[in-house]
Structure formats: structure tokens, C-alpha cells
Amino acid sequence: MNIINIEHIAKIYQVGSEEVHALRDVSLKIDKNEYVAIMGPSGSGKSTLMNMLGCLDTPTSGIYDFKGNSVSEMTDNQLAAIRNREIGFVFQTFNLLSRSDAIHNVELPLIYAGLAYAERRERAEESLIDVGLKDRMHHKPNELSGGQRQRVAIARALVTKPSIILADEPTGNLDSKTGEEIMILFNAIYEKGNTIILVTHEEYIAEHAARIIRIKDGLIEKDFPVENRYIPKPRAAAL
């Protein structure tokens, strides 16, 4: 079953008196348990597409159905609810609350979902254990390494058990070794049956995915499955 079904969407921004066509005509479908990389140079419309997929923004024209519901017609509150329950965001800059410890950062989406304290804590703990931060639950972001911060962010994305995980350049602020570890984590999450959409401009990161969509000038240039996807192997040192 399709989670995402996009048909002929376009997004036009008004910048002063000029119209900017960020997306011209994009159609795509994403199924459950896919691992998709969206690639493209800056200014290609890749970010706009990601915001659209993440329900942070709505298209100017075209159809966007998320699990059969039309996103284009949703109110702000409905969009917020979809983002809360169905989408897990992972950002390049982690976006953690700097003054809160790891567990509070992870439980944040559950607060907005209306869960009571005890259940929130339990699920946040589980989620942190899943990303390998059992001993770092009460550390604040400035007491954690870059890789650990991104793991907290991933735990936060997973805690609501979302339909898709949307990662925007998740390794962009990390050194290659740490980036590799994060990609190992994503692979594990994918293999558990999750759907991952990865936005990147780096070829070797995109090759971790099972499908690559290339965007250029607001149009899909290529959409193809990866024959021999790169499956990162956990090294002994990483464990």
C-alpha cells in the first residue's frame, strides 16, 4: 500500500514581484518499507519537496495523498497532528533543545501527542535504548558527541512509531566515521520494516538506499532502484 502518493504537484513562491517555481511537476509514490534517497544540487527543489513530504508545507497545485488523506486540504492543526503521529524528522543540525536532557528531548513529540508522563518516559527510554544510548539518557546535548546527539534525534523521530522517517542530510554535520555509524543505525531501522526517506547531496550516502530519486530544476530527472545497495557493516569498534 502506498504511504505517499504525489501527482503533478507544483510549488510556486512569490519573492517580491517575481514568481519562483521551486517544484514544476513532480509525481511519485512511496510504499511501506522503502528506503528512498532524494538527491539533487542546491536550488533543485529538493528541500521544497522534502518540506512537502514532511507536511511542513502544502503544494500550490497537484495532489498529495498521505495514507489516502489529502494533505493539500488540511488545516494547520491537522498538519501538525500528521507531523506528530506519522512523520519522524531527523535534521542535519540535530535540533535538540540544548537545555534539556536526552530523555526530555525524546519525549517531546509524545507530549504533543497527549501521552501521560509515565508512558512517555517509558517509551522515550525504550527508544533511547534502541539507538544505543542507554547510559546517556540524562545527559544534556552539550555533554554528548555529535554522533550521540544525532542518535538522540533519531530516537526522538522513532518514539512516535511514525509511518515515515524523513532525514535531511543526517550525516552532513558529522565526520565520516561517525556518519557511517549513523548510516548503520538507519540500515537497522530500515531492516526492522520502517520507511525511510533520506535527503542528501552525497553520492555515497545515497547508495545506502534502495531507491534514488534525482531532482533538477523542480522536476524529477531520474527515479531508479539501486541494484547493489551498499549495506554498511558494523565494525567491531563501533559496538
Add this chain to the structure above:
Amino acid sequence: MNTFLFEMKESMMIALRAIRANKVRSILTMLGIIIGVTSVVVMTTAIKGIDNSFQNGISALGSDVLYIDKWAWFSNEDWWKMRNRKNLTMEDYEEFKNTAKLPLATAPVAGTRQTVKFEDRRTDAVNVNGSSADYVKTTNFTFAEGRFYTEIESKSSRQVAVLGSELAKNLFPRENAIDKSIKIGGVNYKVVGVLTEQGSFMLGSFNPDNQVFVPIGTIFKNFTSEVHGSITINVRAASPALLEDTKAEAEGVMRKIRGLTYSEENDFSINQQEGLMDNYNSIVGVIQIAGLFITGLSLFVGAIGIMNIMFVSVKERTKEIGLRKAIGAKRRTILGQFLLESSTICIMGGLVGLLFAILISMMVNQFIPTSIQYDAVIIAILISLLTGIIAGLAPAYSAAKMDPVEALRYE
């Protein structure tokens, strides 16, 4: 309803986290509210305190007593007209006393101001009231020592005196005053009684405890030049309910004594405590409005401070707001978070301000009797809550309507 309470609770926790995270800034912001609330509460209690002590002081005059006088205490009547009225004389008093049926007691009063001495101690500008023995019946005097002068002493104009409590304290700080010989304006008087304290607060030059009471005849005899010639007749009604009847009767009797025809105006005035109250209220009303306006201004400045800081805080946390929105915070959740933050700062400030106000009023209490009423507590909390909401509204709204995409991109 449950989800509302849940959201309130969670927003409260978020607000408290934010306040704790920026301790110094929160405290500095609070300062404005602390000062504002302190001044408003202190001002309110001070006014109330002055008011209370005035009420006590004025009740010494008695709410059921009329004062028939040449002069009206408060009126728009022409001063010259009143000045040309005939003096009230002892003959008028005698005739009034014999004619009027309703009064419980009537007494003539003639006053002067004199220096009172005992040995080497002296008090200047003491109100010396001359009256009859019935005077005590027109008051609620109680005696610390001794008694009021008798009818015989009064009729025969004996040199006897009854002292107010403060005057007695000044002249006889340690010894007993009874039977001591004092000098009033250079004339010897024997002390026969000392009154208990009447009222504590002074209004102008009138202090009910700094008086001396002597037989009226001795006033005419010793201080003729100072007495302006007109006496006052104090009339006490049998009960406060009969005050109006007594007043009507007094007016009729006086008109008859003066031989006024139907078309002629009164050539005397009947005064009562109420007039004093009205006058007082209008003065205090102005002070109250001016005081509250000035203290209100400081609260307003505090509110602007809060608004300013909240705008800075929203701007600074743009990225955080973007993140919160991305992971599912609704507009009203963000609005509530920032509103709660500003109101919490304000309420905390309000409570600290209240504490200061209580301390200040305890200190001021040495000079002006004040007391913090619990309504002041409620007012302080309400004012600070309201300030918080009003000051937080615009910043919170600007946070709530942020576009998550823009906010996340903000550096």
C-alpha cells in the same frame, strides 16, 4: 476538558523549564513587576490605613451629634454673609436648652488656644474648650483618671480642668495628674480628670487627645480677648436614628429664638460629622486616583519590560519553535507556552512584590497605621496575572503564527 488541563500542565512545565534556563534574565524582568506590584499594594494599603485612622478619629466627634454654629463647616455659602451673622450667645444656648425636647444633652462650647504648663513642662497651642458639665454627655468620653467637672463647678466657674490623654502624657510623664495645679495661658487650674485616648491620627491641627476641657465661664473670664464672641451649641440626639428629627427640631427652635420670618434664611448653621466625611472623601478620592495612577504607571513600565523580553525570547528561540512545530506542536500550544511563560514570570514577580509590600507596610506602620488586607493579596495576584497575559499576548502570537519551514531555517 481533560486534554485542556493536560495541555495547561505540560505548557506550565515547559514554561518553568524556560524560566529556569534563563534565570538572570527572568529575575531582571521580574524586577519591573516586583516594583510595580509593591508600589500598587503599598499605595492601596497606605490609603486604607489613613482612611481607617481618620474614621476612628472622626468617630470621636460622634455620629449622633449636631453642632449649631455661626459658621458652616462646609458650604458654598458666601463667607461674608456668614461673617455678618449674629453671634451665638449663652442666652441663645439657655433658651435652646429649655425649648428643645428631643436632645439627649446640649452643651455650649467656646474655645481658645493656649499654652499649658506644669512646672517646667509645657505644650503650646492646646485647644482649650470651655463648656458645661453636660458636655460630657454629648461625647463618649471615658476616663483614665478622675472625673469630668461637676455642674456646681461649671456654674460657679471654678478653675478646674480635664486633660486629653496626650496632653496629660506630655505634662505628667511619670506622676499622677489629679489635683495638680497647671497653668493655662498663665492662669492656674486644678486637674480633676484625665481622658483615655480618643483617636490616634491627626488631621490638620485637630488632635482629639491634645485638648483640655474647662468650665465655659472661666473662658469668658480669663481669655475674653481671644474668644471671638460666638459659641457653638453641641446637641446630642437620643439615638443616631433620631438625628434627623433632632436636627429639624433644632432648626425650628433656633429660627424661633432668632425671630426669623418664613421668608428669611437661617442665620446659623447646623453642622454634623457627615459633612466632614463628605469633604474628606472627596479629598482622599483625588489622592487615591493620583496615587493609583502613578503606581499604575510603574506597573505599566514593568509590563513593557516583560513584552520586550518576551519578544527577544521568541526571536531567540525561533529554531526551537520551528522544531516544536515540526514534531507536532499546534499553534495554540505554542501560544499557550509563551503566554504561560510571561504570566508565570509576572505572578512570581507579583508574589515577591507582595512580600516586599508586607515588609514595607510593617515598617511604615510605625508612623501611619496600615495593614495589608487579604483583598490586596488577591488584587496583586490578579494584576500580575493580567499584566503577564497582556504583555505576553503579542510575542506569543508572533511565535504561534511562525512558519515552521522558515523557523527551522533561522540561524
